[in-house]
Amino acid sequence: MRIAVLADIHGNVLALDAVLEDLRRRGGAELFVNLGDSVSGPLWPRETMERLQALNLPTVRGNHDRRVAAGPHDEMWASDLYARERLTAAQREVLFTQPLTLEIAPGVIAFHARPDDDEKYLADTVVNSQLVRAPLAAIRRRLKALDPGxxxxxxxxxxxxxxxxxxxGPIIFNPGSIGCPAYDDSTPPAHVSEQGSPHARYGIVTLDGAGQPDLFEAIAVDYDHEAAARQAEHAGRPEWAHALRTGFMSG
Incomplete structure (x- = not known):
């Protein structure tokens, strides 16, 4: 069985469509999962939400989904507010009621950040203002809330x-972001995350006949990132435009 793993679309419907087309060319998948943060960003939140609702994928709630749906207006980040203003009340309700975790196949559990928290990193830590892989002991501690199966x-x-x-223990697989290749976060300690290229990222997990993992694929797909960057500029977000063009926050 092949599982298509989508994550962190952030309103980039052009990148999402490129990923879906690439997956079709590769023969598709029997199961899909969306790991959340679907619409927040200065791009196409309404169009992205409509596309995802038509697909009706199993989906978990990300921290930005929660903020877009129910965050106090005066505490919302600019990307969340942009998306909130362009979604219907019904669409926001869909975002808010998505589960924190979801078992999509026996022993295969999906969540956005950690199994018990939609905003804290699982496998990452901040070193010199950059996200890097966390020590194994820290990752183990953060997995304590995960189902032992x-x-x-x-x-x-x-x-x-x-x-x-x-x-x-389990295998942790993060496919990268479909629609937002770099970001900065001012939450202490302030840091950046950079994929290093503008490609849309997604993953495929292949299980053998016994349901055991046989293959993990992290895939990078080219798409019209220049059009996405221009949309971010039109929305008054030059830092997003730079990230979409380059996969970096500076330079």
Whole structure:
């Protein structure tokens, strides 16, 4: 069985469509999962939400989904507010009621950031203002809330593609971000996450006949990122435009 793993679309419907077309060319998948943060960003939140609702994918709630749906107006980040103003009340309700975790196949559990928190990093830490892989001991501690029967943990949030096998534990797979290749976060300690290229990222997990992981693929797809960058500029977000063009926050 092939599982298509989508994460962190952030309102970039052009990148989402490119990923779906690439997946079609590769023969599709029997199961899909969306790891959240679907619409927040100065791009096409309404169009992205409509596309995802038509697909009706199993989806978990990300921290920005929660903020867009129910965050106090005066505390919302600019990207969340942009999306909130362009979604219907019914669409916001859909975002808010998505589950924090979801078992999409036996032993395969999906969540956005951590199994018990939609905003704290699972496999990452901040070093010199940059997201890097966290020490194994820290990752183990953060997995304590995970169901002990989990064999594969699918997560997003950091926008960094990762594949980590925990000794005597699950395999953690983060496919990277479809629609937002770099971001900065002022939450202490302030940091950036940079994929290093403008490509849309997604993943495919292949399970063998016994349901065991046989293949993990982290895929980078080219798309019209220049059009996405121009949309961000039109929305008054030059830093987003730079990230969409380059995969970096500076330079």
């Amino acid at each position: 989990c064999r594969i943990a699918l997560c997003g949030h950091s926008h960094r593609a990762e594949l980590i096998r925990i000794p005597d």
